Structure formats: structure tokens, C-alpha cells
Amino acid sequence: MMIFSRPPVYRSARAVPSEANSSRGLSIILALRILIGVTSLVMIVTTVAMLLPMFQSIDSNLRGHIENVPAIQSILSGEGVTSSDEMDLHHGVHKNIKDHAQGLREHLIEQARANKELDVVKLKEDFKDLSIERTEKPEDVKVVIPVGEPAIAASAKENNYVVDAEKNGDDEDDDDSEQEVGQTQGNQQEKDPTQQKKEANDSEEEKLQHFPPLDLPLARGFSGLPMEKTPALVGAKRGTIECDVNVNALAYWNEPQGKRDEEFVSPFKVSQSPGKTKYLTFEPDGGGWNNIRMSMENIFVIAAATGRTLVLPPPQNLYLLDNNLMYDDFFPIFTEHFQKRIKVIEMEEFLTKELDEGGYLNAENATTKQNMLKVSKSCISQRTADNSCFFITDVLREKAYVAQIKDSKNCLIFDEGAYLRNQSPLTPSIREFCGKDRSPLYYRDDMAKPDILHFHTSSNDDYRILNHFYAVVHFTDPAIDNYMKRFVRDFIHYRDNLYCAAGKIIQLLQEEGKQRGFVVDEEGAGGYSALHVRRGDLQYKEVLIPAEEWYETTKKLWQPKEILYISTDEQDKSFFDPLAKHHDLRYLEDYTEKAGLSKLDKHFMGMVESILASRGRLFVGTWHSTFSSYIMRLRGYYGLSKFTRTLIDDSLSFLPSRLGIDGDKRITGDLEPNKTSPIGPLTNITLLQASDPPARPHHLSRGVAGLPMAETPALVGASRGKIQCDVDVDFMAYWNDPQGVRDREFVTPFRMNDTQTRYITFWQDAGRFNNMRMSLEIIFVIAAAGRKTIVLPPTQKMNLEYFDNDSINGFEQFYSFGEEFQKRVPVLTFAEFVKREGGPDGILKLNNEESKRLLELASFCENRRRSNIYCGEAFETVLKKVPSSKIAPLSDAKNCLVFDIDTFKHGKMTPRAQEAVNSFCAGRMPVYYTNEIADPIVLHFDTFEPEHRLLAHFYNFITFTDPTIDNYFKRFVRDFMHYNDKIFCAAGKIVRSLQLESVERGFEVDEEGGGGYSSLHVRRDDLQYKDAVLSEDKWWENTRELWKDKEILYIATDEHDNKFFDNFVLRHDVSSGGSFANSNRLLNVMDFITTESFRFLSDYWDFANLSSFSPEHIGMIDAVVASRGHAFAGTFFSTFTGYINRMRGYHGHSKFTAFYSWMPKKLEMQNGKMIEPLTGFSREHPIGWVSIDGDKKVYHDNEQMSSTGVDRPQTNQMRLNSNSVIEQPNNDGNKQQTNRAQEMRDQNLQVLRSAGNDSDKPQNAQTVDHGIKSLEEGMINSLGFLPGEDDELERTVDGKTLYTVFSTDCGTFQHWQSYLLFFSAIRIRQPGFITRIASGCTDEEKQEAKEWFEEHIQVMSTRFRIFFTPKFSEVKDENGKAKGDYKYFNKPFGVLHYLEHSSDFGYDKNTGKFTTIEEEAYVVIIDPDMILLRNLTTDFSDGTAKFWQPHAKHIQRKNRVQPGTPFGQTYGFGHTWMKFIDQAGPGSPARKVDEKDAELHYQVGPPYIAHHRDMHKIVSRWADLVPKVHASFPQLMSEMYAYSLAASDVQLPHEVVDSMMISCVDCYGEGWDFIDAIPDGAACTSGIYPNKLNQLTLPKTLHYCQSYGVGNVLFSKYLMPHDIFTCESALLVEPVEEEAMSPANAFVLDRGNKQKRTDLNPKMQKRNVFATCAMTSVVNEAALFFKKHHCKANATKERKINLLQL
DSSP states (O other), X not given: OOOOSSSOOTTXXXXXOSOOOHHHHHHHHHHHHHHHHHHHHHHHHHHHHHHHHHHHTSOHHHHHHHHOHHXXXXXXXXXXXXXXXXXXXXXXXXXXXXXXXXXXXXXXXXXXXXXXXXXXXXOTTTOTTOEEEOOSSGGGOEEEOOTTOHHHXXXXXXXXXXXXXXXXXXXXXXXXXXXXXXHHHHTGGXXXXXXXXXXXXXXHHHHHHTOOOOOOOSSOGGGOOOGGGOGGGXXXXXXXOOOSSOXXXXXXXXXXXXXXXXXXXXXXXXXXXXXXXXXXXXXXXXSOHHHHHHHHHHHHHHHHHHTOEEEOOOOBOOTTOOTTOOHHHHSXXXXXXHHHHOOEEOHHHHHHHHSSTTSSSOOOSHHHHHHHHHHHHSBBSOTTSTTBTHHHHHHHHHHSEEOOOOTTTEEEEEOHHHHHHOOOOOOHHHHHHHTTTOEEEEOOHHXXXXXXXEXXXXXXXXXXXXXXXXXXXXXXXXXXXXXXXHHHHHHSSOOHHHHHHHXXXXXXXXXXXHHTTXXXXXXXXXXXXXXXXXXXXXXXXXXXXXXXXXXXXXXXXXXXXXXXXXXXXXXXXXXXXXXXXTSOEEOGGGGTTTTTGGGSOGGGHHHHHHHHXXXXXXXXXXXXXXXXXXXXXXXXXXXXXXXXXXXXXXXXXXXXXXXTTTSSSOOOSOSSOOOOOSSOSOOOHHHHHHSXXXXXXXXXOOGGGOOOGGGOGGGTTOOBOOOOOSSOOGGGOOSBSSOOHHHHTOOXXXXXXXXXXXXXXXXXXXXXXXXXXXXXXXXXXXXXXHTOEEEOOOSOOOOOTTOSSOOOOOXXXXXOOOHHHHHHXXXXXXXXXXXXXXXXXXXXXXXXXXXXXXXXXXXXOBSOTTSTTBHHHHHHHHHHHOSSEEEOOOOTTTEEEEEOHHHHXXXXXXXXXXXXXXXXXXXXXXXXXXXXXXXXXXXXXXXXXXXXXXXXXXXXXXXXXXXHHHHHHHHHHHHHSSBOHHHHHHHHHHHHHHHHHHHHTTOOOOTTSOOSSEEEEEOOSSOSOGGGOOOHHHHHHHHGGGSOTTOOEEEEESOSOGGGGHHHHXXXXXXXTOTTTTOOSOOOGGGGSSOSSEEEGGGGTTTTTGGGSOGGGHHHHHHHHHTTSSSEEEOTTOHHHHHHHHHHHHXXXXXXXXXXXXXXXXXXXXXXXXXXXXXXXXXXXXXXXXXXXXXXXXXXXXXSOOTTSSOOOHHHHHHHHHTTSOOOOOOGGGHHHHHHHHHHHHHHHHXXXXXXXXXXXXXXXGGOOOXXXXXXXXXXXXXXXOGGGGGGGGSOTTSOEEEEEEEEOSSHHHHHHHHHHHHHHHHTTOOSEEEEEEEXXXXXXXXXXXHHHHHHTTTTOTTEEEEEEOXXXXXXXXTSOEEEEOGGGHHHHHHHHHHHHOTTTOEETTTTEESSSOTTEEEEXXXXXXXXXXXXXXXXXXXXXXXOOGGGOOOOOOOBOBTTBOXXXXXXXXXXXXXXXXXXXXXXXXXXXXXXXXXXXXXEEEEEEEEHHHHHHHHHHHHHHHHHHHXXXXXXXXXXXXXXXXXXXXXXXXXXESTTEEOOTTOSSSTHHHHHTSOGGGHHHHHHOOSTTOOSOOOSEEEOOSOEEEBTEEEOGGGOOXXXXXXXXXXXXXXXXXXXTSXXXXXXXXXXXXXXXXXXXXXXXXXXXXXXXXXXXXXHHHHXXXXXXXXXXXXXXOEEEOGGGO
């Protein structure tokens, strides 16, 4: 019985038996050998003359069964016994061998069954080339395989044997080719020179003739499936290649295909009338060859699916290819085998038939027919040429149906339901295939019915298909999808002559490699490795790296003495000298004569090279090169490991094209287990420099720590900081540089009012650096507040992390005390202080000896009292020499320091301030900053001594009772007390390297440039709090649910032995499905030292040039890298962890991503406490970074409260916070593991917040009470401010006044819209005055509207107004008589009436000037059916605005509204408005506007924003023109066209902004990009909470003139009840937040026919979700606001109005 340690592996070409009965097996084998010899001899003697030709044609693979004993051994194993379908048995000798082998095999199986075990086969004596040594277990059998027998080596490998390629020196019976080579080498000395020369000339030919044939399986290495899973392969054979040398191993295709594929009939085959043919025509892509090939593959697949006759384009010179080479020159498409799959004809044949009468093209003009037939034989792609290809393509584009597909916009879906029943299914597989940015284009009648289906694929824009067929065309039936992938593999391969030439070179390379000890694998690959080095006209210049970089990047991959074949377009081979120093290089030209390349057209050389490169042991290609990519696919077809190829660095390209395609199921994962990349972490600085850095927000608010710009006047004029570095790492700068104008001009009120310079001296803290840093921050804040000059301590050794011999001895080596810093706090070294103040006029007045002594101590001193260079001596001398000096009376344990202006100036504090101080100090004795501390010339901090130590965070030790000043100094620390650029440069390089790796794994970087990976700080050294020093097992148990599958974890640690983390590493990789997850054997822990998912600082030592740093800097770099992780777990009590948390806070990371490893304090960062004064220094608190850019005291973080003051369901709030970074998509099988962290965080939040929630607070999304209990509470909770603060919003933060207007009639339809607009404005604190212009009201309507406004609108804000105008909507004829009504006339005429009659403006009709309005006044025109999501403003400079940029070209835009520069929202009518230019008159400046400028500056709609004088000019002309435009175009949009015409007529071009509005979910030119960027889990929540608590970038307005839906919830203004804002009306049904983005809700119902549904792709679903959630929730919040203010307690609050049911 045959026993294997595991079942036979399908990839093996031959199986080697593990053991057999020793004696009986040997005798039978000997008998078989005799039988073979006798049979062969008889056959040769009796039939030699007659059958000699037949013997010459015997398949070389079968001959191997006769000549090689190992081949027979393979037959005996059972793997070599092939079916009659797979082996040509028409020669009797082969039939006899098979029969005898089968009988022998059955006999051996019976013997094995009897013995019930497998004995060792002693074959050493009979088979010198194969030995099997007995070991204790069958799975440990060790097979010794000679080099040069790849097929047997493969069999041993696949059966869990250990292959030893070195023990072959003693074998005597090598095969013939090896014996001949050995004899030639051994007898060389005995031969004369003439004979030697002759043999040398013949040696290459001998190598080719003796290259061993391979018996290849149908399953392809790591790409294949077991035969039982591939019914499509039944009856198939591997292809062969016609060549004078056996190169069949290169044929990755099957020929014939399996029986099922041969009989396949596509369900999408077109129906054709008798005698008629349906065609598919196409145009070649205009790019290089591989672009042409990719486009062609798509066309061929579509032809195969539809059964159309494929018409080739006319022969023509393709790009970089001349001589009219066409597709059939490269691919065997006119073979009988190919034509069975696709009927292919040439253009001449097609035209000859179809240009005749009755043909599809029917050329009535004989000349036209003659020209087209002429061009069909040869053409060029120049429209003006006599033989232009356009003679044909223009006709086809006109008379054929042109497929409306573009690779970047569409995916072509073949689905039987869509085709047969005209459906539009949006299944998960379609959604996944098309992604978020492409819409499915279904193959239906519109493509099936036309007689000619034409692909305009030469187009560079509209119809190009420049993508791989498996990324463009999708068959929803996996069996059909895989059939088409097999079709491409088995038919669209290069011709035999190309493979023949390539095969000869491969054999020569492999023979040379074998002589060096390298092996060829089971698929005939290896023996050398290959590179593709693109050097030519590649447009991506960043990947054209020098040869030195090529070597440095790849040197870890190559083996010693390995031959490297280089495929390249570099003509100067000296370029590769840096590689040639280490390896022997080979190029194509080395084999010109040997492989007969001169016989091939020169344009075939690239194809030959791609084949050569595909067969190397390893392959490295050029990123962005389609040539490299095709090599990757070829290697995939051969089944080579993904770990043997990289595109510097993309090892998983093109997996869908080859994985498991012989089966009937869709393979969504990788068939090959993961393992560590041979390269390890990405450590190539050139690649880093060439890659794009993480996107950096232009706004200054930081994630969940920031505030909207409207609430941060201190940031006006500020910019994000930059980092000087040779790589762009500016995203690491959390500070502002410069600060805002106000901060730059800040003058502290605590300075002394004289010119005397006052100093602070201090002794550094006795602890490690983070203790020193905390003390230093306190001292610098005091110096900045009192306007004192800092004197740095004398140079001395610092007791820093991990190091005994410190090389850093000054704070200036960590911080940058530059010019801007010195403006805030002047800084001197101790030596500079002595030199400045040591003279007779100085405060020290030192004699020469004293000066010399102090300068000596300043240069270096020690903190030992017995030392003769004791640092204390320097400080004692200063204090003694300066009478007006004082030791600061402060201690962190006893005191808190209070800065209060009243106390400092008047000696008295207000009761309110005193109450705040008592709360802050919490039992500590307050020390007030008074003249006692401010006045001394030298204030000394003796912080080295325990009683004066300042071991606290500055914000926990110092308080300023004025919140504005308190926040100023928090910004001072953030913006100035950060590490220097050198530290951040090194850390930034490491962070970018980690993120590039992570992006390749499917992770994303967040808005602030963080995330992609997660991080830990594991403190192991002498932390005094031993409870927090955990074992690696505890670290894993306490944090395991935080980490995502396959997520890279960066570990910052003082543990020098990384083996400490072995078990942690093992568990994370196994739980993540990593390299070792599927192992079924016990693994030594050392196997995990090099791991795929863990990174340490040491991994980047050379990459970040860390050896150039002093050792003390290393900890700072470690901390900065750890601070940018998505999630972070630190060591409780560690100040190192604390500072990481503060840096994460500065960047705006969510508190729900920060944890501690010690279980009692694991969720400490999430408990919502802003500050705990008595907790000491063990942890940092959010009070130090949350909302510090504002001017108010902050009592809560931004992650606790919803927009209405009522918590949404906990899981929903958590989802918004935790999905600030997009979760990695996972396979279904890993969902449980993937969701563990999310579930844990949800649970954490629930626990943390439930204690503070009333028991009756709502917990269900459908029952959340948006309402409020009182007007004042409502203004605080729902709106975020008190009514008295409303006056502050009259002007914007930059001092401008906005007058926002919208036009309505007096009907109830626009009545509720007006209320909603006003509410949305107050909800986001829109500055300025907002006016409803109500036109055409009757007196009764006017009175009613006025009273209602005063009662219900002005309660929101006194800045809200209503303005009444006459009716302007009548349409009049030429005689001025009314003939109709166009309500949109009210907008231009109503706004003009408002501007000229409102008291705000004081318009003087006589002078045409405004008399009462301020200069900086601007007018904004919006529509009533808009809600505000973000503040409308005149400033678009914060970087979030997206301007109209046609044709992807950058247009220089102004970023502020100013006189002469109005702004408007993009409306997609292009230059259509120019049709009405005649209405402006013959001399109008509008006539000078060309179509380009018409689109760039005038295709605008609301919001319109302009300076008040500019708006008056536009509106005046608008009112003149709108009746005329409407008369010539009496339809909707006429007033908008008239506005554009008016603006051009008064010569006021607009800056056209996309991002001010969203409205139509599938329209361009709107701010939907912002919505698309929202994580799926936050799509609904972001619509519900658009106010300051939502830090996502959103459009300014939502124009709800469209309908929006989520599943069974719909919003449409046309269905809205007009009495929604009453006490009796119920509320709207809202979508359930957590379910809104589920696939089950990926549809919208029609508002007119709710039985009609439209399926949504992911992008459209997210847009609908946002809009539906935004609209239903704002309506409900406004309604509840109304009810709380104006109704009794029993007002209706049920959410039961479903607009679909109205």
C-alpha cells in the first residue's frame, strides 16, 4: 500500500513512492528492466527499416519513460500512470510498458496492504541517482536528489521530503547528457588543440540537444487546483511548441483544452439571421505594444463571449512597431484551433462583403468603396493621409453601434439575468468588481442586437480600454468567468517561433546555472534570475532609478554566483556595472547567433525577452511598466510563487488572471500561503522619495481635537509646519509655523513694565528625559508668560534612556531655539549668560578668576557634590552675585501655579476665578504669579532637588484664569516645544515606509497622515511600577482584540532582546492568517523572528541613517513613530507612553484608539476626563490638546456629545470615531476576527458612557430624542452657544459682513423650506445676516408671514430677517401684458429690490451708491431648498475648496471673494448660456468671451457670492436680461443662463467652485468627493451631525431639489407635508445608521412608483445615505426645536411619517 505523509500534492509531475517491500520489490523491478530491454531489442531488430521515421517522431516525454529509470519509478508510484487521454499509446512498446507497470503497481499495493506498513526501498545499488534513507517517521524520509533532475526534485518536495541537492558527487550512473559532459571535461587534456576547438564550437549545440525534456502537469504550481477540482481539464493536454529543440516546457497553455471547454457554448452568443453575420470591429490602442495587447485581449474576450465574427483592423504601423506588423504576426489567431473559438477575418474580407449592395455598409459611391478597400490592405493613422485609417474608422463609428465603455468609468458585466430579462443586478461580486468609482455596464440588447458592434478603443479619452481583461470584463457565473480566463491563457499566447528562440536561450542559461549548482524547478524554471530594467520613455520618471539603487534594492534576493539575465532598453551596458561587480550578467545580444535571433524581426525581441524573464528563479521588474506586468502574468501562468517576483514592490499583481482559473469557483483569496518577503521591511529611500506622501489636510483643525475655523480666530494667518528633510514628511508636523497673526502679536500681561532683562536659571530634573521634558515645559511657559530670558543649564551628562555613556548634554540638541522661538522666549547658553552679564556693567560683576571658573563649569560640570566641577557651584555663584535673585517657591507635589491678571495687577481675584482655581488645584496650595516671582532679576528653579522638583505636565501645574491666554500657552508648547527637524525627518521616513507596506496590504492612511499600521510601547526596563511591567503573554492577552488581521505592528521598546516578543509575534501572525497560520506541525519559535507583521526601530537602522544620531535621540524617534499608528497600546505609568498619547492628541487621533496594556487602566484614555489634577505625571490628559485653538475653557472632549446634546446609540457614535480610518476589507472567513477590535471598542464606549447616562435616555436610533428641555439649554446643547453670543456672529472671523438672501413666494411649500434653512444656519453658526425675500404676498399673507416669523424664526437669531417685495413672476408680452407666470423671475427682481430698498444698504438711486453699508460687505444668494452643512464664507484659502478644473488641467484660481472677483457654484451647463448672447446686444462684452472662458468663469449657480457693489451690478443686468432670455427659452434654467450672461456682460468673471454644494448624486462639478471620502460606517452619521463635532470635510450646502433614498426610506421635498413644523405633526422616519450602508439597503425606490427600485453601486449608495440621513434628521431636529419652544409637553414626537406612503 502506498503511504504518504500527506495526500499526494497536485503540483507534482511525478510521485516518488515512500517505501515498498524490499526484496520482492527489487526482483520485480529487475524483471521489468529485463522485459523493457528485450521488448525494445525485438522491436528495433524487426522494424528498424520500416518504422525508423516513426521512432524519430516519438514524443520525447514518452522516450523518457524508456531511457530513464527514475521515469519508470515515477510510473510505479501511480502518478505516472496516465490515462489514454493523456498519453499517446499508438506505439505498441508504450502500451506494453503501461500494462506491465500497471500490473506491477497493483501487485506492490497488495503486498503493502498485507504488511500494513511501508518498508524502506533499497535502491542505492540499482538506482545510483536516487537514494532514500530510513528515518523514524514516514514523513521524515529524506530523499537525495541529484542536481539536474528537477521533475524528481519536485515530486520529492511535494510529498514532504527534504531535498538535498548536494549529495550527488558519488553517483556513477548519471543520464547520458551528464555522462557526456563529464567525459568531455575529464578528457580535455588528452585531446589535441584542433579537436578541442572543434568541440568548443559544437558545445552550445550539444547543450541544446541534451537538455532534458519535462513531463509537466496540467495544474500550475501555486496557481493551480487539485485535479478533482478542475473538471474543465478532463481531456486536456499541455501545449507543445514547434521547434528544432525541445522547448515544450515553455508551453503554459493547454492544447487541446479539456473536453468541456472544447464543447462550450456561450449563453451570450448573439442570434443571427440565416446568411447574415454579426461582427465586432475595433481600433488599435494608440499606446505601446503592451497597451495594444491589453486592449486587444478585452476585445477578444468580448468576441468569444458574444460569438461575433471578429474583424481585425487594417494593417498599419502601430506605435513603436513598423512594417505593418499586426496581431496575427504575434499570436496564432488564424489556426483552426483558434477559429473554433472566435471566427477572425481581416478587414479586407469584411469590407468586400459588406460594402456591396445589401451589405451593412453598402457604399453607393464606387470611389468610396475603392478607397476603403485600398485602405483595408494598409493604412496609417493620420487623418490627412491618402491611405488614412480614418476612411474606415469614421464609417464604422457612424454606421456601427459604438460600445459606450471606458475602463476608468465602467466595468462590463455579463450576467444572464441582465441579458435575458433586462435586469440590472448589483450583486456583491459586481459591487466588489466594479469598486466605488466605476459603474456597471450590462451586456444587454443594446450591445447584442446591432449588426456591427464597434469599439472606438483608439480614443485617448472617451472609449479607451487600457486595463487588463479580467479587470474590465466580469462574468457573474464563476464557471464562465474562469472559462474566459482560460481562453486568454490557452489561445492568446505568442507564436511558436518566439517561444522557440526564447527556449534556446533559456536552456543555455539554465545549463550554465546547473554547472554552478543551481536547480531547475518542476515547471522548468530557474537556474538563473531575471530583471526588467526600464530606462526609456517611461512617463513615470520616479521609477527610473540608477543601477546602484537597483543593486541596493535587490541585493538580498540574489544568491551567490547566480547569473542575472537583464531585459532592458538601456543601450549602454556600462550602466549596469554596479550589478556586474557582484554577479555575472547576461543580455539578449549575448545569444543572437546561438538562438538564431537574426532570423526574427527586430520588433519581436521584446516578446522574446518577456518569455526569458518569466522563467527565472526570481524576477524583479519596473513599477508602472506594463512589460514587467505581463512578465508577472506569465510567471503566474507557470504557477511560480508570488514570492519570486516583485515590482519594487508589488508581488500580488494580476492574481485574478491566473489563480484557480481551471476550477468552477471564483477564487477571492490567494492560493499560496503568506510568508515573509525576502526583502523584509521597505527600506529603499529612492522609492520613498518617488512615492507620494500621505495626503495632508490644508485646514488647521486637528481631527477630533480641533475646532472649526469659525471658532479659532487665533489660527487666522497660521500655516501647518514643515520639516526640513530629504523626503517629504511634512505630514508629521503637528505644529503651526507660522502661528496665527494674533499669536504672533500676543503680548503677555504678566511682564514687568520696565526695560530690565530678567532671567530664569534652572537645574535639570534628576530623572530621565521625559521627566526633564516635563520640567522644562513648565519653566519655558513661566518664562514666556513673564517675558523672561531662559538660561540653559551648564553642559552636563544627561541621565537619558538606555545609555550609560551619554553623548548629548544640552537641550538645544533636541529642540530648535530658532528666531521665532527667541521672539517668544529668548534663550541663552550658560556661557553666553556669563559673558553678557559678567562684566562690570552686568548683573554678575565677576572678576577674571570668577569669570574663568564659571565659564569652565559652563563648558562641563557634574551633579556630584564632591566633584571639583560640581554644577551647583555655578548656580550658587549666580545667586550670590545677584542680590535681586530668588529660588522659585514651587513643588509639584504641593503647589499649583496660578496666572490671574487681576491678582497680578491689583492683588485681588474675582470670585469666579477663585472658584476655577480651587477646582484646578484640587487640594494643592496655589502659588500666585505676583511681583514676588515676576520682579527678581534671576529666578532660579532648583528642580534637581526633590523638594523643588517639577515632575508634572505644564497644563496640570499651571493655569491661566483667562481661557484665551491659557489656550495661547498650550499652543505655544505645541508649536514650539517639539523635537527638531532631524528627529522628525528620520521618524517620518520610517512612518512612510510602514505606511507604504500597509497600503499594499489593503490598509489606508487617515486624513491627518497617520495610521496604516498600529503601534505599541512596551516598557521593560526599571519602571518602578512593577504591576505595569507585563510579560509578553499578558501583553498579548490584554491587547489581542485591538489589532486587525495582517496589520503591521510597530513596537517601541527598551527591551533589547527581540526574542521576548516571539510568542506575541507568533500569535498575531497565526490569528491573522499569516505565513504560519495553516501549519500543521509544531514550529520552533525561532521561525518567527523574521516576521511579516512586526517592525522594530532596528529594522530601519540603515534606511533612516540612525547611526548618525546620538544614542539619546533614538528614544525620541521611537516615540514619534509610535505616535502615528492607527491604534496604540502603551505602558501605564510610563511618561514615554504619555508623551506618545499627547502627540497623538496633537494630530487629532480619536481617544477610542488609545489603550493601556495594564488591564485595570486599559480604557483610561477613553473615560472622558479632561484633567485629573492629583494624578501626577503618570499619564497625559486631553486638556493639553483638545480645542486649544479656541478661546474658551474646554470641559468636554469633542467625542462625547452629539450635535443636539443627546447621545446617539453608543455603537453608532463609536462607529464614527473608530472609522476615521477605513477598515481593511476582509474575506468572509475572517469576519469574526476582523470585528473583534470593533466590538471591543463599542463595548468599551458603552461601559464608559453608560455611567453618565440617565437610565431613560434613548438607546435606539429610531427613538432618539433630538429635542431639548428649555430655550437656553437648547441653545447650549443643540447649537453650542448662548443667545447672548449671537451678536458675535454678525461678522466673520476676518471682519467681513455677509448678507445671505434667498427668494421665495408666500406659499406654504416654501414656508417650511424657509424654516428649515434658518434652522440649518443657526445649527452650524452661520455668520452674518440671513434674509428671506418673500415676493408677491397679499396683505393678509404678508401679515401672517410677518407674525409667524417674529414668533418662530427670530427666537433662533436676531440676525434673521424677512423682506417683502412686489410680485415679479408675471411673464409679459411685447406690449407689457401678462401672458403667463415664471416664478423664478422673483429671484433676480426680488434680490435687486432688496439691494435697492433695504435699510441695510442705503442705496441712493440718484448717485447709484450705497450709503449705509460697510465696505467689507458681501452678498450671498442661495436657494430656499438648501440646508447649510458648513459656513458660507468669502475665504476659500483653507485648502478644502475644490475648484472647477476642466480636462484635469490645473487652473490658477483666486481663493478669496473680493471686489472684482465673485464666486459661484459649478453648474454643469458649460457654455450653453452663450446661445442667448444676442439678447445682450451687439456691443456687449459678453461677445468677447470664448467657450473656454465661458466654462471656466460663468457656468455658475447658487450659492453666488460677491462684493455688494459687484452683486448689484450683476443683479441689475440680470433683471434686464432674464425676460429676454426667457422669451427665447421659456423653460426652467432660463434665469440661470441670464445670470451667466449678465455676469459676462458686466465683465465680472467668477471663480467656479465645485465643493460649495451637493445635489444630484450622479452629477459632476459638485462636492461629492467629500462624501465619497467618508468611511462607510460614518456615511449616515456625518449627515446627521454636520456641526463642529463632525471634523470631516463636507460641502457648504445640500440642495435638496432631488430625491434621495436608502432602502425603504425616501426623502423628497415634493412629498413633504407642508405642516411638518407644527405641534401636531409627527416626525419623519429616519434610516437606521448602522444598517444604512448594508448591501440589503443598496437601492432607492421611485417617489412616483414605489414598486420601481433602482439598485445602487457603493458610491451611489453612500451618496444617497448621506443625503437621506442629512435631510430626514435635520427636518426632525428642526421640528423638535419647534415643538420644544412652542408646544406643550404632549406635542407629537413619533417618527412615523414615511414619505413613500404619502
